[in-house]
Amino acid sequence: MEIHKLTPQDVNDFIALIRVFSVVFEMPDLEMPNTKYLNSLIANSDFLVFVVKMNGQVIGGLTVYVLHRYYSEKPTAYVYDVGVSPEHQRKGAGKLLMRHLVAYCQQNGFEDAFVQAEADDLEALNFYKNTAYDHLLDATHFTYYTNK
Numbered sequence: 001m002e003i004h005k006l007t008p009q010d011v012n013d014f015i016a017l018i019r020v021f022s023v024v025f026e027m028p029d030l031e032m033p034n035t036k037y038l039n040s041l042i043a044n045s046d047f048l049v050f051v052v053k054m055n056g057q058v059i060g061g062l063t064v065y066v067l068h069r070y071y072s073e074k075p076t077a078y079v080y081d082v083g084v085s086p087e088h089q090r091k092g093a094g095k096l097l098m099r100h101l102v103a104y105c106q107q108n109g110f111e112d113a114f115v116q117a118e119a120d121d122l123e124a125l126n127f128y129k130n131t132a133y134d135h136l137l138d139a140t141h142f143t144y145y146t147n148k
Contacts, residue, residue: 001059001093003100006049008039016058017051017083024083048077050100052084052093060084060093062101064113077105079115082127098131116141 006014015032022030041047046068051061062082066075079101084093105113116139117124129136 001096002053003096004051004053005104006042006051008043010051011035011038011042013051013053013058014038014042014049017049017061017063020058020060020085021081021083023085025081048104050097050104052097054088054093059088060097062097064101066110069111072111074109074111076111077101077113079113082115094127095131102132 004010004013015035015038018030018032018038022028042049046066048064048066049061050064051058053059060083063080065078065080067078068075082094082097084097101113112134115128117128118141119125
């Protein structure tokens, strides 16, 4: 397995990752955003995409939003999505992605990296609990919809 940080030239790998996410997160009707938009996301220095490939094929990955804080000059990495195609789960790809992300953050001056999981998503909770995390925070998430 190989980990790659995507660049705008890798938009096809990003599309492949989004397709993996649509399966993992059970979004069969997901409409793929246009390539120009996806290129602009990858080109944004505050958005990172890492994919894990096996035999040249994207089998999973993660996306990260870089958060700039006002009480520290070092950014934090907010892991937004992590997913590995079902046929490749439980074979180390997810843990490899998380280790790679932490190493990337250490090498690039990040304060930390964090990820959230829903309390009823036992599969995600078990996955993250089996990674080399440093701190577990139990929190409640509030959402404010803007399209009422």
